Amino acid sequence: MTALLTDLNPEQLEAVTWPHRSALVLAGAGSGKTRVLTTRIAYLLQAGHTQPQNILAVTFTNKAAREMIARIGAMLPVNIRGMWIGTFHGLCHRMLRAHHEDAGLPQAFQILDMADQLAVIKRVLKERSLDEKTLPPRQLQWFINNAKEEGLRASQVDARGNFNQTLAECYRAYEAISMREGTVDFAELLLRSHELLSRNEILRDHYRNRFEHVLVDEFQDTNRLQYKWIKLLAGSGLQQHAAIFAVGDDDQSIYAFRGAHVGNMRDLEKDFNVPKIIRLEQNYRSHGNILDAANALIENNKGRLGKNLWTAAGKGELVRVYHASTDMDETSFIVDEIKALHAEGLALSDIALLYRSNAQSRVLEHGLFNASISYRVYGGMRFFDRQEVKHALAYLRLIALPDDDNALLRIINFPPRGIGARTLEQLQDQAGELGTSLWQAALKACENVKTAAVRAGQSGRGVPGFASLVLSLQQECEGLPLPEIIRRVVDQSGLVAHYQAEREGGERLENLKELINAATSFVHEAEDDSLTAFLAHASLEGGEHQAEGHQDAVQLMTVHAAKGLEFQTVFISGLEEGLFPHENSRNEPNGLEEERRLMYVAMTRAQQRLYLSYAESRMLHGQVRVNVPSRFIDEIPDDFLKRLRSSFSGGGYRQALTGTGYAAPSTTSFASTRHQRNSDGNAVTKMAAQRLSGEGFHIGQQVSHTKFGTGTILNCEGSGADMRVQVNFRQAGTKWLSLAYAKLEAL
DNA sequence: TTCCTTGTCGCCCGG
DNA sequence: CGACAAGGAA
Numbered sequence: 001m002t003a004l005l006t007d008l009n010p011e012q013l014e015a016v017t018w019p020h021r022s023a024l025v026l027a028g029a030g031s032g033k034t035r036v037l038t039t040r041i042a043y044l045l046q047a048g049h050t051q052p053q054n055i056l057a058v059t060f061t062n063k064a065a066r067e068m069i070a071r072i073g074a075m076l077p078v079n080i081r082g083m084w085i086g087t088f089h090g091l092c093h094r095m096l097r098a099h100h101e102d103a104g105l106p107q108a109f110q111i112l113d114m115a116d117q118l119a120v121i122k123r124v125l126k127e128r129s130l131d132e133k134t135l136p137p138r139q140l141q142w143f144i145n146n147a148k149e150e151g152l153r154a155s156q157v158d159a160r161g162n163f164n165q166t167l168a169e170c171y172r173a174y175e176a177i178s179m180r181e182g183t184v185d186f187a188e189l190l191l192r193s194h195e196l197l198s199r200n201e202i203l204r205d206h207y208r209n210r211f212e213h214v215l216v217d218e219f220q221d222t223n224r225l226q227y228k229w230i231k232l233l234a235g236s237g238l239q240q241h242a243a244i245f246a247v248g249d250d251d252q253s254i255y256a257f258r259g260a261h262v263g264n265m266r267d268l269e270k271d272f273n274v275p276k277i278i279r280l281e282q283n284y285r286s287h288g289n290i291l292d293a294a295n296a297l298i299e300n301n302k303g304r305l306g307k308n309l310w311t312a313a314g315k316g317e318l319v320r321v322y323h324a325s326t327d328m329d330e331t332s333f334i335v336d337e338i339k340a341l342h343a344e345g346l347a348l349s350d351i352a353l354l355y356r357s358n359a360q361s362r363v364l365e366h367g368l369f370n371a372s373i374s375y376r377v378y379g380g381m382r383f384f385d386r387q388e389v390k391h392a393l394a395y396l397r398l399i400a401l402p403d404d405d406n407a408l409l410r411i412i413n414f415p416p417r418g419i420g421a422r423t424l425e426q427l428q429d430q431a432g433e434l435g436t437s438l439w440q441a442a443l444k445a446c447e448n449v450k451t452a453a454v455r456a457g458q459s460g461r462g463v464p465g466f467a468s469l470v471l472s473l474q475q476e477c478e479g480l481p482l483p484e485i486i487r488r489v490v491d492q493s494g495l496v497a498h499y500q501a502e503r504e505g506g507e508r509l510e511n512l513k514e515l516i517n518a519a520t521s522f523v524h525e526a527e528d529d530s531l532t533a534f535l536a537h538a539s540l541e542g543g544e545h546q547a548e549g550h551q552d553a554v555q556l557m558t559v560h561a562a563k564g565l566e567f568q569t570v571f572i573s574g575l576e577e578g579l580f581p582h583e584n585s586r587n588e589p590n591g592l593e594e595e596r597r598l599m600y601v602a603m604t605r606a607q608q609r610l611y612l613s614y615a616e617s618r619m620l621h622g623q624v625r626v627n628v629p630s631r632f633i634d635e636i637p638d639d640f641l642k643r644l645r646s647s648f649s650g651g652g653y654r655q656a657l658t659g660t661g662y663a664a665p666s667t668t669s670f671a672s673t674r675h676q677r678n679s680d681g682n683a684v685t686k687m688a689a690q691r692l693s694g695e696g697f698h699i700g701q702q703v704s705h706t707k708f709g710t711g712t713i714l715n716c717e718g719s720g721a722d723m724r725v726q727v728n729f730r731q732a733g734t735k736w737l738s739l740a741y742a743k744l745e746a747l
Numbered sequence: 748t749t750c751c752t753t754g755t756c757g758c759c760c761g762g
Numbered sequence: 763c764g765a766c767a768a769g770g771a772a
Contacts, residue, residue, distance in 0.1 A: 061761095114761080138757090186761095254760075257759080257761090258761065356759070359759080362763090419748085541762095582759055585759090620763095
């Protein structure tokens, strides 16, 4: 016990040993928030105040949940299994699976991610022959998700006025489709779980009796529905059974755009009679100047709960501000600084490059690539988002739940089997008449033409071919282990053959193999290794497993993605009006304050060194735009800043100082390799290809091999004698070859 | 039906 | 600039 509590500062100690009643912990950036949360759980268990099965801890990201589990596991030899630790979506999903009947869902209900949901919405619009111009699909998606996050069903939304009425009708149609197909989107997980608990008294009492401690991470990011869900579980007023332990920081609330409601912090105080807010204000992360600069910035916001971070560390270095002429100039400055820092011995992985929006990564990637600096981009396309993986998953979904029209539409003609728009229309008409799913309509259609069906079924083409494929997969996969099911699906569906025939299909095939690998490790790790569980995992986790995380590489990500992380050195780029703060924020209520909090989050990621940069002009949306420096820079007192500027346009700052040139762009085609990132399912460290081009080869180049024929270089790794290249041969497929042995010739 | 070209429009953050 | 829908040719 004492070992658990040593090294905690007085405020942390107070939070950890807080009695069995609700608490609100205002935890500043770098103040040991996660430590308090996990130590509190360990303390409760070790002191015998509670049992693992009586604890519920909820976070926003899978990563945070995993970290929490790992840290508790390291502190206590306790069975984590009994605890409910996970994301809001994960826990709601768990609850809905357990009580799917009470929740009105089929046993194998499927989860729609954003892209799936958008596809359904496009179907709704098409069905109602609504033009994409009069009602953009994204707007409808936003409307539906927002309504759900407010706890509103289609019948409850405001339908006054023509436009609102259209929206409400579309929402209603969307609800009907979801119901019929047994699909559930992200917001629906929350809403349905909430409805289940509020309607079903027996279940509600069951869970209320079970959970004595409900701990909430990043409480400032909860939306209204999530807070209601928590209240329902804990009970409130005289009904209150559980103690809520909420940890958050109003200054780090950056998710208002998706419904986060900071007001929940004040509401919690009131609703649960929290006697006082515990403030964690000692920062263990950043040096003084960085912290002071961040504090000064956030002072400009109004209505804060109020806190002032301090550090026992020294002042450290000043915050550097670089004024660039162009985005290229900005990039070359950053690249040169990284080179210099790396030469001084700083690991690349200690450096983070942050930006407001994903589109900005392009220029930065380009610069890093040309300078042969390894980098890693977080948050782009994820493994389970990839086209070929989604196709494979769609087949799997049809096996689990054939009424999922969305899945069916995705692959009924992929790979192409002669089912065109015309056939599909007939099928849809019939389904509409019968009031069934497309799959039922397809079966019906096959019955009517039995002999033809048998013939076509054998050839594998047409609707009968498709139907017999799915039927036979359904039958023979019954009871098989998951990886074997997937292997058969990708094989018999013709996906593998299709991508083999495609010139650029090599990487896609690799991803299909990787899907089987993912299933194999899923089977080993998960309690429930069913197909349905795997499909849910794919939707909820998106494939954030971090392969090659050990490689030394600069970390590129958006500011949102950086929340909760820390780095020795941080660059924040693109600090221009319109970009950061983003221009869209001007029209939103309190939009500017949210942008400022975002900036605050970005700055407080840095431990020892912080760079801010902006450019006078920048390529945006395909055209050059001239920008003014961000007001956020002006809001930081000059005492904490050191201003730098390029001596001449186009040249780097360090170039001007030292004369060490910024490497001329190599012949390596950056564009041709961009889309290859993620071949392992996530952002991959990219070894730049300069060395390779020195040997006469570069990525994207055509080469020939005595045995395998001609092909294209896809990738490379290692250097010198160990260097290997990945080549996609036209005939022989994709292979890794060692340059030391294979005789490759450039074409 | 399929593949390829052309054209339009959006373009911030995410589980 | 890039994703994606619509339209045209084989």
